Amino acid sequence: MLKEEKYNILVVDDEESMREFLSIMLHREGYAVDAAFDGAQAVARLKEHSYDLVISDIKMPRLDGFGVLDYITESCPDTAIIMITAFSTAQQAVDAMKKGAYDYITKPFNNEEIRLIVKNALERKELRRENLELKKELGQRYSFANLIGKSRAMQQVYHFIEKVADSKANVLVTGESGTGKELVAKAVHYNSRRKDQPFVPINCGAIPENLLESELFGHEKGAFTGATHQKSGLFEVASGGTVFLDEIAELPAMMQVKLLRVLQEHEFRRVGGTKDIKVDVRLVAATNKNLENMVAEETFREDLFYRLNVIHVDLPALKERKEDIPLLVEHFLHKLTGDDQLKASESIMRRLLDYHWPGNIRELENTIERCVVLGCDGELAEDSLPKHVGSSTSNGAGVLDELPEEGLDLDAYLGTIEQDILLKALDRCGGVRKKAAELLCISFRSIRYRLAKYGMANEGEDE
DSSP: OOOSSOOEEEEEOSOHHHHHHHHHHHHHTTOEEEEESSHHHHHHHHHHSOOSEEEEESSOSSSOHHHHHHHHHHHOTTSEEEEEESSOOHHHHHHHHHTTOSEEEESSOOHHHHHHHHHHHHHHHHHHHHHHHHHHTIIIIITTTSSOOOSHHHHHHHHHHHHHTTSOOOEEEEOSTTSOHHHHHHHHHHTSTTTTSOEEEEETTTSOHHHHHHHHHEEOTTSSTTOOSOEEOHHHHTTTSEEEEETGGGOOHHHHHHHHHHHHHSEEOOBTOOSOEEOOOEEEEEESSOHHHHHHTTSSOHHHHHHHTTEEEEOOOGGGOGGGHHHHHHHHHHHHHOOTTOOOOHHHHHHHHHSOOTTHHHHHHHHHHHHHHHOBTTBOOGGGSOTTTTOTTTSSSSOOSSOOTTOOOHHHHHHHHHHHHHHHHHHHTTTBHHHHHHHTTOOHHHHHHHHHHTTOTTSSBOO
8 A cells, every 4th residue: 555655754762772773674664764862852853844654752851752742643643653662551552542643562562563563554644645635636526527428328327326425325336347436436435425534445356365354354463473463454444434345246255254244234353353343334346247147156145245236336338438538538638738728630539439448448548648648749649549449450340350369259249340330320310210220221120129239228319
């Protein structure tokens, strides 16, 4: 989760040996480290510099660690602080945590313990920072501004999100890769009453199975080898807000059972824990796979599927809403350049419209970024488009020059061609299905059937 950048840490301790030990160790970990010999010097440094984390001893001359903690809480709320002392009492630990300290460590400690606590403190700070940035962008980014489209299919998605966003029901978002499933999850969250609480995304396919339970639900100190400190899981971090489980179909069988319990009982246990922790989160899950088929094949739990599929949002593929491509191109050009005058030429747009976009919106954005990078004099050059975009072998309206080495899904390929021809006919006939049928020398009943087969039943008018 930590970004590849140097985090600034201030070490505060009146013992020179401890200052040097922590400074050297943290520097080796890649952090930028300053040091102060007491609380008063620490406050002076905090007034001059911004720090991501402060590690402070408690018992010091002039100003003790609690004085540093009070100053940070009042004047540097974005700075995390870890308290260290050789004179530990339970009441001191409670007081430190109540005042806003991230953690409380008693000397002596081992190197691995302090590394892990520092890493977790910075991860928590990063997560909070990201959520604050997202909240600032609510007005322009997640009031459907990044869900671009004037097509009927997208208008239905907007309307549906507006209706369900403020409910407590779980949401299942389906659609091909690159269709914008995470944007839908964010739109649901940021248009709900939970918008001021965390939005925590988790990719179920990106976390190793042996670490997934700890990431989701946390662990107790000593729960397993290397668990030198208690850790809060992402469900705990998201309490009051929304958890977005992307690639839910990749969730291992045992974790499906544990997730089901959370959805049913609204509680969980940390790994190695004996205490149930209550949690209030809304779950949005997403997948590009057919969960109903997985249920039938007994690779996904039926009871979990029904818990997830309370509200279902199915995103159309880009090839099913090509009328949105000009809007998306304009949006990406502005996003990448900030220039409202930069436009795609008619020939470039024609090629973009002719392509079938197997990678959907993500592929379109990457293509526009390529055009911007390779363009010159503020214009998009047609030769900056990848050769396969809009070519005769990829636009769904031509015949393959040769069969790909990996083979070909004939039904899917012919379906792409048929959809493209139907869209072109409707476009030429102003959306009137009867005229489009005559243009294609088929019956009105036949064109109605074909449009329904591809989920295009609402395209065009009867007359």
